[in-house]
Amino acid sequence: xxxxxxIIYIYIAVYSVYFLVLAIKNLNDxxxxxxxxxxxxxxxxxxxxxxxxxxxxxxxENLINQLKVQDxxxxxxxxxxxxxxxxxNSEKLFIxxxxxxVFNIKNQETVGKDQAISILLEKLSEVQNCDAYVFLEANRYxxxxxxxxxxxxxxxxxxxxxxxxxxxxxxxxxxxIKVIYHKYYTNFIQKSRxxxxxxxxxxxxxxxxxxxxxxxxxCIDFQNINTELKYSLLLSKIGFKCVFNTNIKTYIxxxxxxxxxxxxxxxxxxxxxxxxxxxxxxxxxxEHVLSLLAxxxxxxxxxxxxxxxxxxxxxxxxxFTIVVISFVALILGFTISLLSSxxxxxxxxxxxMYPFYSICHIFMNFPMVRKFKNKKSxxxxxxxxxxxxxxxxxVTDGQNNMPCTLELISEAGLAKVKFTFKKxxxxxxxxxxxxxxxxxxxxxxxxxGFILKICQCCSSxxxxxxxxxxxxxxFCSYEFSNKTQSDPIPTLLWNSCKGFSHSTIxxxxxxxxx
Numbered sequence: 001x002x003x004x005x006x007i008i009y010i011y012i013a014v015y016s017v018y019f020l021v022l023a024i025k026n027l028n029d030x031x032x033x034x035x036x037x038x039x040x041x042x043x044x045x046x047x048x049x050x051x052x053x054x055x056x057x058x059x060x061e062n063l064i065n066q067l068k069v070q071d072x073x074x075x076x077x078x079x080x081x082x083x084x085x086x087x088x089n090s091e092k093l094f095i096x097x098x099x100x101x102v103f104n105i106k107n108q109e110t111v112g113k114d115q116a117i118s119i120l121l122e123k124l125s126e127v128q129n130c131d132a133y134v135f136l137e138a139n140r141y142x143x144x145x146x147x148x149x150x151x152x153x154x155x156x157x158x159x160x161x162x163x164x165x166x167x168x169x170x171x172x173x174x175x176x177i178k179v180i181y182h183k184y185y186t187n188f189i190q191k192s193r194x195x196x197x198x199x200x201x202x203x204x205x206x207x208x209x210x211x212x213x214x215x216x217x218x219c220i221d222f223q224n225i226n227t228e229l230k231y232s233l234l235l236s237k238i239g240f241k242c243v244f245n246t247n248i249k250t251y252i253x254x255x256x257x258x259x260x261x262x263x264x265x266x267x268x269x270x271x272x273x274x275x276x277x278x279x280x281x282x283x284x285x286x287e288h289v290l291s292l293l294a295x296x297x298x299x300x301x302x303x304x305x306x307x308x309x310x311x312x313x314x315x316x317x318x319x320f321t322i323v324v325i326s327f328v329a330l331i332l333g334f335t336i337s338l339l340s341s342x343x344x345x346x347x348x349x350x351x352x353m354y355p356f357y358s359i360c361h362i363f364m365n366f367p368m369v370r371k372f373k374n375k376k377s378x379x380x381x382x383x384x385x386x387x388x389x390x391x392x393x394x395v396t397d398g399q400n401n402m403p404c405t406l407e408l409i410s411e412a413g414l415a416k417v418k419f420t421f422k423k424x425x426x427x428x429x430x431x432x433x434x435x436x437x438x439x440x441x442x443x444x445x446x447x448x449g450f451i452l453k454i455c456q457c458c459s460s461x462x463x464x465x466x467x468x469x470x471x472x473x474x475f476c477s478y479e480f481s482n483k484t485q486s487d488p489i490p491t492l493l494w495n496s497c498k499g500f501s502h503s504t505i506x507x508x509x510x511x512x513x514x
Contacts, residue, residue, distance in 0.1 A: 020333035026192035045131040047077040053138035072147035137205040141251040162206035162248030187341035190244040199241035226266035459503035
């Protein structure tokens with residue numbers, strides 16, 4: 001028991017001194033003030049601004065207009081917009097707009113920021129006149145000197161994470177706590193680490209990276225805050241630490257902001273995998289790994305409360321006075337951090353409420369609770385993203401026509417077919433296209449000597465390549481008695497009629513694939 005208490009005290013005492021040093025360092029932010037005055041830096045980088053958007057029509061147009069009026073020379077930056085399966089009017093906003101190049105991902109499920117940006121970066125890999133990428137979320141607002149601030153920050157570091165300022169009116173208690181904590185986190189924790197020359201976590205919503213770094217690593221990892229933390233550690237390890245720069249400001253409505261906090265399990269897993277690699281001369285990486293074990297306020301308060309009481313009554317590793325001194329160092333560091341984070345008395349009151357907010361956050365991220373939430377969310381998404389159509393068709397053994405049903409299912413961007421004949425049922429595996437799912441079904445039926453009587457299997461059918469992935473349309477060339485020869489008859493894959501003439505499916509599949 002005494003050994004455990006000794007370890008706990010060393011742990012929190014070291015952190016208390018470390019916290020005090022960061023607080024004192026943060027009082028001297030001259031570097032940021034100098035950068036702000038040098039926004040008209042003589043060397044101008046060629047910047048490639050990449051905006052990720054998914055149904056952000058309400059803010060996207062405003063952001064593009066703010067980029068158009070930047071003080072930064074237009075010949076020194078280009079703008080790319082990723083529309084990730086947007087179902088609003090975002091696609092129509094920039095038709096014939098030469099200022100911005102739109103990369104539109106559609107006709108499938110949302111691929112996510114990580115994959116969408118990776119695809120675009122692969123296309124931009126051959127661009128020769130790009131010095132750095134500027135990643136922006138479409139729900140941001142920026143000022144006229146934003147790109148000049150980016151340009152100045154690149155003079156000091158090849159990887160820079162910007163500042164996010166939350167705006168909003170009539171906030172409820174939860175939102176107010178979130179706003180104040182974010183302000184404290186930005187103005188003290190992130191800023192003090194950068195002033196002290198330490199690495200910070202990347203924020204893919206406002207991030208600047210030299211092109212050569214991405215070429216060296218070969219990938220990005222912007223899936224969530226845990227992967228961003230992992231990517232930050234990788235950058236620190238290879239000598240390209242991410243620094244926070246308060247001059248690179250973006251603004252966002254608090255209703256659109258998500259407070260991103262790495263999970264405890266994620267931090268511990270990263271520490272476990274990186275611990276064996278910290279015995280190097282790379283101080284920034286070593287510190288970055290050890291910072292994964294930073295205690296929260298509850299651990300500090302409970303540990304000091306018990307240790308102060310214990311050291312006062314029993315023999316301990318150090319004298320009671322030393323425990324008090326380390327506790328005072330923590331309190332002093334926290335007091336200085338409040339001053340440097342520019343919080344008023346009302347803000348501090350809301351900040352003191354954050355530990356209770358964090359308890360709820362920790363509870364909601366317990367493995368069992370998170371698993372239940374994810375399962376519920378997955379079920380809701382599946383219901384929302386699933387489309388079904390039931391049609392009556394026939395199969396034939398060459399002599400008799402037997403009625404059956406096809407259920408065409410589009411689920412999470414994939415297609416499958418459920419075939420029912422009397423009480424027998426067969427469901428195909430999931431495919432990218434409905435035509436492939438039907439091909440699997442017809443192949444299965446042919447193994448038992450049956451032919452599915454639908455247009456896709458008819459010799460009179462020719463496909464209409466309309467870019468869709470599920471309900472592939474086509475035309476019927478069968479000469480009905482009252483048909484006008486010049487009139488093509490539009491049809492769908494699941495229709496069947498008396499003019500059916502069996503044809504091999506392979507030729508039709510090849511035609512659709514062309």
